[in-house]
Amino acid sequence: MSSFSSIGDLTRPHQLRLGQYTLKAKLNRLTQEVTTGIKSDIAKAVGGDLSEISHIDSRLKILTTLQQNASEAGIRLEAMQLALGQVQSLTDDLGPKLLVEAENLEPSDLILRAQDVEQSLRQVFNALNGNVGGHYVFSGTQNDRAPLGGFETMLSELKIAVAGATTAADITKKIDAWFDAPAGEGGFTDLIYQGADAKGQQVPISSEHHTGSRLTANSPELRDALKGMAIMAYIASAGQTIDATNLRELFTEAGGLLIKATTGLTSARAELGQQQARVTQAQARNAAEVTAFSIARNALIGADPFEAATALKETEASIESLYILTNRLSRLSLTEHLS
Template sequence: MNYGSLSDLGQNMMLRRQGAGLKTSLSTLTTELTTGRRENVSDYVRGDFGPLAALERSVKRLDGFALGRDALSLRVTGVQTSLGAMQDTVATFGTDLIGAASLEQPGVLDAKLANAPERFNQVVSYLNAQVSGQYLFSGVASDRKPLPDGAELLTHIRNIAMTATDASDFVTQVNSWFDDSGGGFDTLAYNGAAQAQSGVAISEAHTIGLPVKADDGAIRSMLRDLAIAAVVSEGTLPMSDMEKRAVLSSVGEGLIASEQALISMRRDTGVTEQLLSEADVAGRVERGLLDGAISKITSADPYETASALEAVQHQIETLYVLTARTSQLRLSDYLR
């Protein structure tokens, strides 16, 4: 009769293999319990990484949109702040000029007009604002400063005043300088791009842009009226009190219209801010769902891991007991 049995050496080797396997399992489970991540994702997905790869691609896409939104949000906030500052600068100035021009009291009008150059320089500085090294009102050429400094711009308007024959000719020339295509503003002042920023993707479903530029018609009109007021305040162009009141009354009406245009721009910019905020919330929600799906694949359940770890520890203890007992067996004990 044949008997199947293991020799002492074979039994010892078997116990060693079992011990090594249990130690490996113990190390793996300990690491998973500590880090919360599966050590061998391949076994869990049975070699099919397709779903996990698709989830990770979606996360990278969402992260790309999030980075774009963050950068654009800074610019939109900068635009909104600058528009608000411009509105504050021209607010009530138009009505003050109209009111003062209606009075036959030159001193009152001069007092209202005194800070016109400062207002002009402030508006130009707001239009030259930049965020993270990018100019806000240069269109797609955000690396270029859209306008020269206010002092340089006023120099061009003063030159017109010195060659103008009268107040009417001065206003006509200034209007042409600012408004005509290919005129002085286009060739000597505006240095940004003709194309506004548009089509910036903030999510799969939405694209937005920054349409306001320093060469927009409403911006030009505001700069023109402030420039006229600034030069008139300096007395560069001789004019009668009646001519002065007429010019500044027209300037005041233009500035009132400019303030309304700024309010409209701020409203549109506010809509853009709202779209960015909504897209950001939706992106965070989707990101959370994707993270949860990835976590189910890559994360180790702490309760299951702890239970498995306890079971392996028990097996190791049992193996140690068996190993100790078999190592103490003697032939005399077996033959009794």
């Protein structure tokens, strides 16, 4: 047995390892291209000029953000529509009914009816305090908290505000003033409303458009509905301390306010509908632009799927052949060593 190995014998293991490394690197590259559909060497694919692909990638990132903004805005606007729908379904029927009941029901029945409306006011509170993903849709810019505070607190504050009033006109006037009192004067805005003004709050949803609703639980359209029901809640708490004449007049005042509120709610919902349409249009435009840029991106750096798959199979076959060869050479070397 010879005690020396030729130069070829000494370099053979190195050559095999180098071949294995090269084939594995090629396998990884082709696997990535087959999986992603993108060439692994982007700089080579664009001839070293990365400006166009960088512009496309930057635009696609912006479009992704805009599309997410539009989606979130759409969800928020839909939640607001549903809540206003609940409020309007209560006020549409209630206003005219109160006008009729003011003339036809006995005082004791009017008080019972007022108690029913108080429960409806609780439902309105719950609807306006709804949230989407922890964000309260009627709280304006302060959307991490419910827009309306405690219901019982509002009833207590109303009693304080109305204290001393004896006629239906005075009671209505004081309730109206309490709801409309500017910030800092101890009314609804200070004591019950917990949100913040939403005017000017706009979110970009496409290259050309922004969206944002000014509507909050403190908007006039909603305060009118709350006023009408609040009069009924006051009747429910005051009960028989109100004489029949004033009781009927309060029903009439409440009915009139709720009819007025219906008009305001209809306008508010129409405004939301316009915002929803704008969001839908923006989403369609964004999607079309994403498609166009994606096609352009693929034309620059996309890997041919058939070519990449064929090369991948050939590389796998080469690796398998190399392993077989390595195994055979290892056996020959062992036989030579033992002989």
